[in-house]
Amino acid sequence: MDLMNILFIAPFLDMADAPVFLAEVVISGVLTGVMYSLVALGFVLIFKASGVFNFAQGAMVLFAALTLVGLMERGVPVWLALIGTAAVMVALAFVIERVMLRPLINQEGIILFMATIGLDFLLQGVGQIAWGSNVKVLNVGIPNKSFEVGGILLNEFDLFAALIAAVLVGVLAVFFQKTAIGRALRAVADDHQAALAVGIPLTTIWVIVWSVAGIVALVAGIMWGAKSGVQFSLSLIALKSLPVLILGGFTSIPGAIIGGLIIGVGEKIAEIYWGPAFGGAIEGWFAYMLALVFLLFRPQGLFGERIIERV
Amino acid sequence: MLYREAGQFKTSYAKDQAVFPIIQDRWFIALILVVAYGVVPFVANEYWLQAVLIPFLIFALAAIGLNLLTGYAGQLSLGTGAFMAVGAYATYKITTAFPEINILVVFVMSGFVAAGVGVVFGIPSLRIKGFYLAVATLAAQFFILWLFNKVGWFYNDNPSGTITAPPRTFLGIMVTGPEATAETRYLISLTFLVIFALLAKNLVRGRIGRAWMAIRDMDVAAEIIGIRPLQTKLLAFAISSFYCGVAGAMTVFLWLGSAETEAFDIFVSFQVLFMVIIGGLGSILGSILGAAFITLVPIFLTNAPALVNLPMPTDLGKHIEEIIFGGMIIFFLIVEPNGFARLWQIAKEKLRRWPFPY
Numbered sequence: 001m002d003l004m005n006i007l008f009i010a011p012f013l014d015m016a017d018a019p020v021f022l023a024e025v026v027i028s029g030v031l032t033g034v035m036y037s038l039v040a041l042g043f044v045l046i047f048k049a050s051g052v053f054n055f056a057q058g059a060m061v062l063f064a065a066l067t068l069v070g071l072m073e074r075g076v077p078v079w080l081a082l083i084g085t086a087a088v089m090v091a092l093a094f095v096i097e098r099v100m101l102r103p104l105i106n107q108e109g110i111i112l113f114m115a116t117i118g119l120d121f122l123l124q125g126v127g128q129i130a131w132g133s134n135v136k137v138l139n140v141g142i143p144n145k146s147f148e149v150g151g152i153l154l155n156e157f158d159l160f161a162a163l164i165a166a167v168l169v170g171v172l173a174v175f176f177q178k179t180a181i182g183r184a185l186r187a188v189a190d191d192h193q194a195a196l197a198v199g200i201p202l203t204t205i206w207v208i209v210w211s212v213a214g215i216v217a218l219v220a221g222i223m224w225g226a227k228s229g230v231q232f233s234l235s236l237i238a239l240k241s242l243p244v245l246i247l248g249g250f251t252s253i254p255g256a257i258i259g260g261l262i263i264g265v266g267e268k269i270a271e272i273y274w275g276p277a278f279g280g281a282i283e284g285w286f287a288y289m290l291a292l293v294f295l296l297f298r299p300q301g302l303f304g305e306r307i308i309e310r311v
Numbered sequence: 312m313l314y315r316e317a318g319q320f321k322t323s324y325a326k327d328q329a330v331f332p333i334i335q336d337r338w339f340i341a342l343i344l345v346v347a348y349g350v351v352p353f354v355a356n357e358y359w360l361q362a363v364l365i366p367f368l369i370f371a372l373a374a375i376g377l378n379l380l381t382g383y384a385g386q387l388s389l390g391t392g393a394f395m396a397v398g399a400y401a402t403y404k405i406t407t408a409f410p411e412i413n414i415l416v417v418f419v420m421s422g423f424v425a426a427g428v429g430v431v432f433g434i435p436s437l438r439i440k441g442f443y444l445a446v447a448t449l450a451a452q453f454f455i456l457w458l459f460n461k462v463g464w465f466y467n468d469n470p471s472g473t474i475t476a477p478p479r480t481f482l483g484i485m486v487t488g489p490e491a492t493a494e495t496r497y498l499i500s501l502t503f504l505v506i507f508a509l510l511a512k513n514l515v516r517g518r519i520g521r522a523w524m525a526i527r528d529m530d531v532a533a534e535i536i537g538i539r540p541l542q543t544k545l546l547a548f549a550i551s552s553f554y555c556g557v558a559g560a561m562t563v564f565l566w567l568g569s570a571e572t573e574a575f576d577i578f579v580s581f582q583v584l585f586m587v588i589i590g591g592l593g594s595i596l597g598s599i600l601g602a603a604f605i606t607l608v609p610i611f612l613t614n615a616p617a618l619v620n621l622p623m624p625t626d627l628g629k630h631i632e633e634i635i636f637g638g639m640i641i642f643f644l645i646v647e648p649n650g651f652a653r654l655w656q657i658a659k660e661k662l663r664r665w666p667f668p669y
Contacts, residue, residue, distance in 0.1 A: 053442050103645040109441065110387060111648045114588045114640065117581060121637030125630040239577070242446045250442070278461070285457050288450035292435060295447055299438045 014273055025268050031158040033264020034165045035227070038220035039241040040248070040256040041168070042213040047250045048189040049209035050101070051109060055116040058238020059123035060214055064089055065221030065230045070131035082218075089214030097207045128232070136230040161223045168219055169257060172212075176253075185209060189251070243291035249301030258302060263287045314662035330512055347501055352494045360493035361566075363610060368500040369561045371602035374586040375511050375595055376554025381584070382592035383515055384547035385527025386436050390448035391555050391583045393455035396575035397425040398556025399563040400465050403474040407467060414479035414487055415499070418560045425556020426549040428455070433548025437541060440530075452580055456572040475569035487564045496565040503561065504599075507554060512595050514550070523547055524593075555583075589643060591652025600651035608636060 039061060046054040067088050071081040100115055176182040187195040188205045196202055221230070224237060244263045248255025267290075271283045295301075314335050321327040331337045355364060377391050401421035406414060432451040436444050459465045466474050476487040481499070485491040514520055522543045525533035534540050563570045582605060590601020612632045647654055 100641055104648070107648050110588065111644055113442070114585070115644045118637040118640030118644070121633045122641070125633030125637065129627065129630045242449060246443050246446045285450065285453035288453050292447045292450040295439050295443060296435055299443065
């Protein structure tokens with residue numbers, strides 16, 4: 001009876017008692033979720049266009065953030081450093097496509113997945129040798145002040161992050177729906193062979209999509225880096241964005257956003273209201289369990305394409 | 312010339328169905344076993360046994376376990392570390408509660424505990440496939456380790472939060488604990504690996520193995536020809552977790568001596584997956600070769616700068632190690648995506664004709 005109380009009654013009473021606090025928890029969850037979504041976006045882009053489950057996305061985030069900080073430490077102005085880092089990410093996409101993807105064309109998904117784990121090691125090593133492995137402070141001039149709206153404490157930085165994410169998604173949506181390249185990308189995502197047959201150059205598309213993912217990684221790197229410093233643990237965020245992915249569906253951009261929000265909010269609420277019942281620190285696995293339970297009912301995720309199997 | 316089956320006639324079904332039908336294979340295996348049992352324990356020093364050979368044997372066992380699940384039954388899993396942890400903690404609990412049970416029996420018992428846990432986390436595999444399943448098994452990885460960290464019962468409320476191998480004997484010889492010699496622990500690990508590798512080899516040749524492969528290749532089609540997906544998949548999870556559980560128990564009791572949950576974190580899962588893929592999916596021999604490669608390469612990379620007298624600060628060395636390791640994996644996948652097992656097969660084909668060019 002006591003257990004039932006702790007699990008099913010007390011948390012809701014707590015919520016009802018302090019609605020402002022609940023709102024703060026939800027908002028902080030939403031904002032963490034936005035950050036997860038930013039990392040998950042990069043995954044979705046690459047998975048859609050090339051069917052590669054890119055485990056190295058986290059390492060790309062770290063690599064981009066390290067490059068940016070490294071350039072800025074050498075006295076390069078912010079805007080130039082941003083352009084420089086974006087250029088580095090595009091160059092990286094070229095190298096990855098040429099050296100890694102092209103020889104592995106037509107291999108099974110798990111082989112490509114393995115290769116990206118190798119890439120993950122490689123990027124972490126290269127990034128940290130080139131730019132040093134100590135924790136760095138990233139300051140690109142994002143305002144970071146707290147203010148109150150109706151008794152709820154908000155942070156300008158978090159709002160800025162949400163805004164950036166919204167803009168990014170908007171730009172990507174336009175890019176995918178309205179431009180010729182975007183249409184080509186969607187065609188490749190639908191069917192590689194059909195796309196090749198109508199004359200879409202597959203390798204070029206891959207370079208483009210890895211470049212876009214690299215730039216998304218840069219944005220995510222700036223946000224995470226400015227929030228918690230640029231350090232090795234950034235690459236572990238990739239693991240956290242995996243449940244976001246399966247919740248939203250591997251192939252859906254809106255899915256990545258919604259999934260990120262659900263995971264972010266769910267995780268925060270679970271930690272604060274149900275955490276004490278379990279002895280705390282349930283944030284580490286809650287997202288995975290949520291995703292797992294969810295998958296039992298909807299195996300393709302919220303917005304994923306329906307999995308149709310033919311014999 | 313060296314490796315020719317010409318002239319080796321099989322006169323009975325039993326001979327035809329032998330695990331090693333060719334006499335050269337039998338000699339080769341016998342030679343390896345003689346060296347491993349008769350020569351290595353006397354020649355190798357403490358460092359080689361403790362830092363190289365014992366981890367290799369243990370990881371080879373875990374890799375065989377994962378290969379049964381991923382390579383044969385086609386279910387991608389990233390929860391290997393957690394299943395190993397279940398084995399280790401189960402052994403610790405059983406052997407501290409019932410010290411009179413023989414420790415080697417306890418290893419097998421904890422394998423069954425791990426198998427039970429594996430079945431529970433294998434249930435989603437009935438609806439989820441591929442990478443979705445891999446992420447779902449991550450839930451096992453994080454949840455189980457969190458549980459072992461949080462609940463004091465699992466480590467007997469030890470204030471340091473670690474589990475330590477108590478001294479236990481087998482036939483009057485100290486097997487675990489600080490007083491067990493590296494040679495003993497090596498021989499026990501080797502025996503476990505040999506027995507379980509042979510079991511696995513026979514398992515995958517039989518009805519169960521064929522059912523797994525049918526499920527891997529196309530589960531809907533397998534269902535239509537009368538293979539039950541529920542039983543087959545859960546059996547794959549159970550047996551795979553059994554192997555991983557025994558390997559986990561050996562990790563703490565025969566190799567590390569004492570451990571926390573960090574010894575079984577997500578990187579262990581990745582490491583074992585690397586072994587399986589580098590070695591060759593769907594090959595028992597490949598798992599062993601892959602385990603050898605993945606355990607030896609980092610040791611070689613750590614020691615290589617010292618061998619050529621190159622001074623190297625530790626953290627730079629670590630990053631260079633990461634780069635070389637990652638690079639080698641990509642290189643290897645490009646050169647031979649089917650792993651060492653395939654290379655060995657090609658070598659055998661070549662050896663048939665060698666040294667004659669026709």
